[in-house]
Amino acid sequence: MLQPHERPRGARVVVGAGGHAKVVLAALDALGTPAHAVLDDNPARWGTDLLGVPIVGPLAELATWPEVRAVIAIGSNARRYELARAHPAVEWLTVVHPSAIVHGSTTLGAGAMVIWRAVVEPDARIGAHAIVNSGAIVCHDCTVGEAAHVSVTSVMAGNAHVEEGVFLGMNAGVIGGVRVGAWSTVGAGASVVRDVPPRSVAMGVPARVIRTVP
Numbered sequence: 017m018l019q020p021h022e023r024p025r026g027a028r029v030v031v032g033a034g035g036h037a038k039v040v041l042a043a044l045d046a047l048g049t050p051a052h053a054v055l056d057d058n059p060a061r062w063g064t065d066l067l068g069v070p071i072v073g074p075l076a077e078l079a080t081w082p083e084v085r086a087v088i089a090i091g092s093n094a095r096r097y098e099l100a101r102a103h104p105a106v107e108w109l110t111v112v113h114p115s116a117i118v119h120g121s122t123t124l125g126a127g128a129m130v131i132w133r134a135v136v137e138p139d140a141r142i143g144a145h146a147i148v149n150s151g152a153i154v155c156h157d158c159t160v161g162e163a164a165h166v167s168v169t170s171v172m173a174g175n176a177h178v179e180e181g182v183f184l185g186m187n188a189g190v191i192g193g194v195r196v197g198a199w200s201t202v203g204a205g206a207s208v209v210r211d212v213p214p215r216s217v218a219m220g221v222p223a224r225v226i227r228t229v230p
């Protein structure tokens with residue numbers, strides 16, 4: 017196991033040691049490019065491991081690893097967004113699980129994650145640090161903004177758009193041509209049939225905005 021003081025050049029580092037980090041570690045394993053280390057801000061976890069990968073220190077350490085290649089595997093969209101900005105020199109790994117189907121015309125931003133059996137159709141654009149989670153379907157010409165999260169089994173029909181920081185709940189759907197504004201949340205199981213303004217929480221079938229957030 018890697019010791020806390022060891023920082024090999026070009027190491028692959030996973031940022032965060034929560035549930036989503038397990039998913040990302042498993043994807044890296046499946047790709048044959050396992051992570052060398054995990055960073056997490058909870059000191060109680062330092063010296064332990066996540067799926068066999070050592071948790072070696074706090075997130076602030078990222079800047080001290082030479083030529084590090086990292087992925088921010090934290091579920092909070094806002095946190096991934098902030099951390100990416102806090103570490104502009106890091107090379108962010110884009111992680112596509114081998115079971116996912118991603119068409120070659122798709123653009124995947126730095127640090128984007130496409131998890132088990134997700135589908136990303138032609139000409140979709142997935143933003144930096146966005147998550148397309150297990151079983152989600154992002155149809156042709158969709159855009160998924162930076163640090164957005166298309167949760168497990170949710171579906172975006174052709175030319176649908178979720179902007180920066182959007183959280184699309186599990187099993188939710190967005191019909192074609194519709195846009196969910198930046199930093200909005202769409203509840204699990206919702207069906208979005210009209211544009212959702214930025215910083216709103218929408219839920220239900222059809223989805224209705226129930227509140228806005230500052």
Ligand SMILES: CC(C)(COP(=O)(O)OP(=O)(O)OC[C@H]1O[C@@H](n2cnc3c(N)ncnc32)[C@H](O)[C@@H]1OP(=O)(O)O)[C@@H](O)C(=O)NCCC(=O)NCCS
Nearest residue numbers: 149167168184185186201202203204205206217218219220
């Ligand atoms: C929509 C959501 C964000 C609302 O969270 P919240 O503001 O904390 O809402 P609450 O749990 O306090 O529920 C408020 C009301 O909305 C209802 N509600 C909550 N989520 C709902 C949903 N997805 N669809 C329909 N109604 C919902 C609750 O039953 C409750 O109704 P009541 O006042 O009649 O009892 C959340 O419930 C949700 O769906 N999150 C998505 C989680 C997810 O998909 N995770 C995937 C991880 S990969």
